[in-house]
Amino acid sequence: MKKRLLLVFLATLFFASILAGCSKDTSGDQDVVTIWSWRSQDEDLWMLVQEELNKQEKDITIDFRSVEATQYNAVLQTAMNGGEGPDILTLRAGGQIQDYGEANQIEPLNDIVSNINEFLDGTLAQVSSGDDIYAVPFAVQTSQFYYNKKLFDEHGLTEPKTWDDLIKIMETLSTKGVTPMGISGREGWAVNLIIDSMGASLLDPTWVEGLTNGENKYSDQEFVDILDRLNNIKGYFQNGFMAAGYTDMQTLLMQEQVAMIVDGVWAESALREQNPDVELGTFMTPPVTAADQPRIYSFLDGGYGLNANAENRELALEVLNFTATLDFGQIYSDLHGEISAFPGVNPTNPSPLLELAIDRFANNSIDHLFRIRSVYDTGETKISTLLEAGIQDMLGNDKDPQEVANSIQKDIETAHNFK
Amino acid sequence: MEIKPETGKFLQLNKKKFKFSNHSYLLMLLPAVLIYVVFIIYPLVNSVRMSFFDWNGVGPMENWVGIGNYMKFLTQEPFSTMFYRALVNSFTVIVVSLLANIIFGMVIAYILSKNIRFSNGYKTLFFLPYTLSVAVVAFLWGLMLNPQWGVVNYILENIGLESLALPWLGSSQTALPTIIIISLWHSLGFPIVLFYASIIGIPKELQEAAVVDGANGFTMFTRIVVPLLSPIMITVSVLTFIGALSMFELIFLLQGASAGPAYATDVLGTLFYRTAFGGTGSTATGMGLGAALATIMFLIMMPISLLAIWFQRKINVEF
Numbered sequence: 001m002k003k004r005l006l007l008v009f010l011a012t013l014f015f016a017s018i019l020a021g022c023s024k025d026t027s028g029d030q031d032v033v034t035i036w037s038w039r040s041q042d043e044d045l046w047m048l049v050q051e052e053l054n055k056q057e058k059d060i061t062i063d064f065r066s067v068e069a070t071q072y073n074a075v076l077q078t079a080m081n082g083g084e085g086p087d088i089l090t091l092r093a094g095g096q097i098q099d100y101g102e103a104n105q106i107e108p109l110n111d112i113v114s115n116i117n118e119f120l121d122g123t124l125a126q127v128s129s130g131d132d133i134y135a136v137p138f139a140v141q142t143s144q145f146y147y148n149k150k151l152f153d154e155h156g157l158t159e160p161k162t163w164d165d166l167i168k169i170m171e172t173l174s175t176k177g178v179t180p181m182g183i184s185g186r187e188g189w190a191v192n193l194i195i196d197s198m199g200a201s202l203l204d205p206t207w208v209e210g211l212t213n214g215e216n217k218y219s220d221q222e223f224v225d226i227l228d229r230l231n232n233i234k235g236y237f238q239n240g241f242m243a244a245g246y247t248d249m250q251t252l253l254m255q256e257q258v259a260m261i262v263d264g265v266w267a268e269s270a271l272r273e274q275n276p277d278v279e280l281g282t283f284m285t286p287p288v289t290a291a292d293q294p295r296i297y298s299f300l301d302g303g304y305g306l307n308a309n310a311e312n313r314e315l316a317l318e319v320l321n322f323t324a325t326l327d328f329g330q331i332y333s334d335l336h337g338e339i340s341a342f343p344g345v346n347p348t349n350p351s352p353l354l355e356l357a358i359d360r361f362a363n364n365s366i367d368h369l370f371r372i373r374s375v376y377d378t379g380e381t382k383i384s385t386l387l388e389a390g391i392q393d394m395l396g397n398d399k400d401p402q403e404v405a406n407s408i409q410k411d412i413e414t415a416h417n418f419k
Numbered sequence: 420m421e422i423k424p425e426t427g428k429f430l431q432l433n434k435k436k437f438k439f440s441n442h443s444y445l446l447m448l449l450p451a452v453l454i455y456v457v458f459i460i461y462p463l464v465n466s467v468r469m470s471f472f473d474w475n476g477v478g479p480m481e482n483w484v485g486i487g488n489y490m491k492f493l494t495q496e497p498f499s500t501m502f503y504r505a506l507v508n509s510f511t512v513i514v515v516s517l518l519a520n521i522i523f524g525m526v527i528a529y530i531l532s533k534n535i536r537f538s539n540g541y542k543t544l545f546f547l548p549y550t551l552s553v554a555v556v557a558f559l560w561g562l563m564l565n566p567q568w569g570v571v572n573y574i575l576e577n578i579g580l581e582s583l584a585l586p587w588l589g590s591s592q593t594a595l596p597t598i599i600i601i602s603l604w605h606s607l608g609f610p611i612v613l614f615y616a617s618i619i620g621i622p623k624e625l626q627e628a629a630v631v632d633g634a635n636g637f638t639m640f641t642r643i644v645v646p647l648l649s650p651i652m653i654t655v656s657v658l659t660f661i662g663a664l665s666m667f668e669l670i671f672l673l674q675g676a677s678a679g680p681a682y683a684t685d686v687l688g689t690l691f692y693r694t695a696f697g698g699t700g701s702t703a704t705g706m707g708l709g710a711a712l713a714t715i716m717f718l719i720m721m722p723i724s725l726l727a728i729w730f731q732r733k734i735n736v737e738f
Contacts, residue, residue: 074697077696081477099478100478102478185680186588186675188675238567240567240572241566241589242586242680243564243565243586243587243589244565244566244567245561381497385677385693388679389682393680410496414496414497
């Protein structure tokens with residue numbers, strides 16, 4: 001009798017625990033809008049948005065979830081295919097938005113988000129497929145040099161006006177026992193940022209336009225020149241730079257063990273958090289001659305898309321419409337210290353570096369992208385993946401820059417058309 | 420009530436009526452079979468089906484390409500270069516892991532079985548890393564091998580071996596060997612335990628008889644212990660083979676999905692992940708392609724595992 005009771009009890013426990021996995025989640029709740037992103041820092045952002053919407057008598061609760069950046073694509077894809085995706089998806093500009101749009105997993109926003117046409121055409125192009133606008137852009141990112149002002153002052157150095165000036169600065173620092181620059185050799189995506197920054201100022205804009213049209217190639221002398229220049233300064237990088245990670249690079253700068261790094265405008269708050277006492281400055285990669293203008297690689301980070309099968313479509317639309325306003329841009333920029341994609345946003349208390357970045361975005365942006373978010377950064381074979389491996393080969397295995405460029409061009413041609 | 424699992428006989432419909440009560444084992448097997456089918460068989464079949472489509476993972480799967488995805492990996496640049504390079508790297512990992520697990524596993528287990536001093540302490544020490552998760556192992560070793568602040572290079576420099584203070588995970592020559600060593604550090608405890616359990620199972624009479632016949636330690640090991648460990652060697656080999664072929668987490672955590680530097684640590688597992696789910700910040704290449712690669716890996720693993728199991732039955736050891 002006891003044994004049978006025990007068996008029945010265990011069996012019930014077993015089946016009950018199976019059913020526990022079928023519990024209902026909050027996404028079905030009346031007033032909850034679910035939003036996913038790879039940016040964990042957006043937790044605070046959506047709290048502020050919720051507060052603002054509640055002030056406007058809109059009874060909306062936002063349930064935000066962040067997934068680690070390297071796994072976000074996979075997790076989102078799996079969820080969307082299983083019908084369990086969020087109401088609002090944070091998507092990276094360019095290929096990812098196109099993929100979801102063309103698969104009809106997100107809705108075109110042309111007619112349902114009222115202020116969508118306030119954004120600049122160039123910005124909207126990065127969240128569209130054809131004439132359909134698929135996401136509300138949120139931030140523009142730029143890559144530039146960050147440097148330690150104190151170290152520069154100590155050695156009588158000022159921001160370089162030409163590439164040769166930069167070399168001289170590195171040489172001076174090196175002879176004085178200061179490691180001039182830190183890079184993250186192990187995390188290729190971060191080294192790609194250096195190429196972005198260098199190419200922006202050092203590549204002829206007309207040539208870059210030709211590249212995006214397929215008339216010019218990555219194996220041309222112009223691009224090889226950029227790789228060459230990077231290769232020639234590797235003697236000024238920190239010891240063991242091939243094994244250093246992205247956060248290592250940032251730590252080196254903030255622990256004053258290197259004088260400069262190249263990083264994105266998104267990094268400012270993370271850097272300051274590490275060591276608020278270090279005074280930072282930024283400069284764009286200096287051009288070849290003093291007569292040329294320096295330029296900055298600015299690209300749209302991403303946008304917010306509407307799940308075509310959103311559980312709470314009406315409320316999600318309320319939220320989306322809010323993200324396409326100056327107020328949202330203001331909240332975003334003030335909170336993150338980043339450049340809002342919405343035109344005309346002036347952050348309330350910008351750091352000097354953010355002010356510089358906004359000014360440069362407005363006045364020195366390149367017109368045609370050649371690496372991240374460019375036309376070649378989508379599909380089966382992307383320039384970003386090829387470039388990071390190529391640079392690691394060049395810097396770590398002493399591969400010839402022309403060979404690296406040839407290999408990149410050969411591989412990119414398998415997936416993209418050139419003339 | 421007798422339970423007669425006479426295989427095949429329950430399909431005879433002519434003579435005996437199929438009495439369910441005589442075959443209650445079927446009902447008892449049902450939950451396990453159900454779970455197996457739902458979580459193992461169904462995804463496997465679905466995955467193979469996916470490999471015949473050109474699908475980027477988003478939206479409906481509609482573009483049938485037959486063996487196109489397989490041909491891409493076997494013959495088409497740049498996929499074929501990546502595939503063969505990953506295959507060679509995987510093969511290197513497998514061979515080194517096999518040799519290390521079997522040789523070191525057996526030798527260490529044999530020494531431990533001799534009841535030397537502190538043998539219990541050593542057993543714990545050897546097995547302890549195996550209890551750590553791969554994420555913890557990757558994190559720990561990432562810190563230790565850091566070129567600026569890592570303890571490994573610090574020690575090397577302070578004992579006068581600066582020339583060996585290399586960027587271990589950043590050099591194309593040393594990255595993969597380093598990963599292999601970390602992996603062995605993590606997992607060697609398991610074969611040691613398996614071998615140890617087998618060795619202490621060898622009857623004392625056999626060993627005593629060998630001593631009487633004039634066997635010394637070395638002969639004892641090579642002529643008595645090793646042959647008797649053959650079945651467990653096969654088990655360890657198969658498990659090592661499968662583990663090494665599907666190695667992924669350690670490399671993913673330390674080097675990223677791009678398995679750098681310059682694909683030096685790219686194995687089939689990382690190539691699969693990068694193909695199906697994309698690298699850092701980039702969009703996916705193709706789920707169909709990834710499924711094809713996963714199926715290729717399965718086709719490599721399956722025959723060898725079956726062969727090993729067949730071989731193990733043949734060399735059945737009885738004391």
